[in-house]
Amino acid sequence: MKDKLRTIRILSLIDKFTPVVLVLIFILILFICNYECLSRFFTKDNPKGELFKVFLTVAAGIVACIALYYTAKRVTAIEKSNVDTRFNNAIGHLGNDNPAVVLGGIHVLHQIAIEHENYRQIVHNLFCSYLRENSATLYKGTGKSNPSIKCPVIIQMLIDYLFKPYNEVKNIYHFDSDLSGSVLKNCNFNTATITNCIFNSGTLTNCIFRFAKLTKCSFESTTLTKCGFGGSIVIECSFEKAKLIDCTPEKLQRT
DSSP states (O other): OHHHHHHHHHHHHHHHHHHHHHHHHHHHHHHHHTHHHHHHTTSTTOTTHHHHHHHHHHHHHHHHHHHHHHHHHHHHHHHHHHHHHHHHHHHHHHTOSOHHHHHHHHHHHHHHHHHOGGGHHHHHHHHHHHHHHHHHHHTTTTTTTOTTOOOOHHHHHHHHHHHSOBTTBOOOOOSOEEOTTOEEESOBOTTOEEESEEOTTOEEESOBOTTOEEESOBOTTOEEESOBOTTOEEESOBOTTOEEESOBSSSOOBO
16 A cells, blocks of 8 residues: 555655656757757857857746746646545545544535635635534434533534634634524524524524523524523524523514
8 A cells, every 4th residue: 555655655756746857858869959059059169159159048948937937737636636635535424324433524615715715705605504404303302301412523523613613713604504404402602793694493492691692593494492592792683583592581682
């Protein structure tokens, strides 16, 4: 296996520098074929010798720039291919039965979104879709018999990535979020900034929104039980047909 990896790396390096090698070979062949003619320009008695040297230097610089351009282009293509491979592998991890593998996939996707802006909305949509489709399943077995069960790490990590700064990196997902129908229990939304998020027809139990800022969010037909909104700011949010059971404060600070 190691020998195969070593061979792949060697072939990759050869592939990267092929344009440079070809240009150098071409220049060498021209020099050899025209050696006698070229040598006349470098005699002491030839006043055009210095000018020709300058010309060769400029030409060599232009050739080097062209070679570097194609090399950089090839390297960029290889890097993009590597990112695509990481992205596809991480998506595959989301369907794994092992929570640790799923967490690894989520983290890799988030890192890709941080490093590559063109992936951000795709990753954001994947995170929202995962919560809508899997949140209820992740709580299976907890039921009413154990209402104090902690929020699954997968769900909390997704919430943190979607709505909070992470490792001193500002929130990068400035997109509308659709979490309709999600089941969220004992989740921590403290200090989160949630904008244009749809929680419609969902179930939120023992979720804490202390000092969070909710702007233009929709909780229509949502059941909120024992959720805390102390110190939160709620701006232009809709709670039409929502059921608020033992939530604090009883009257949300709506601006």
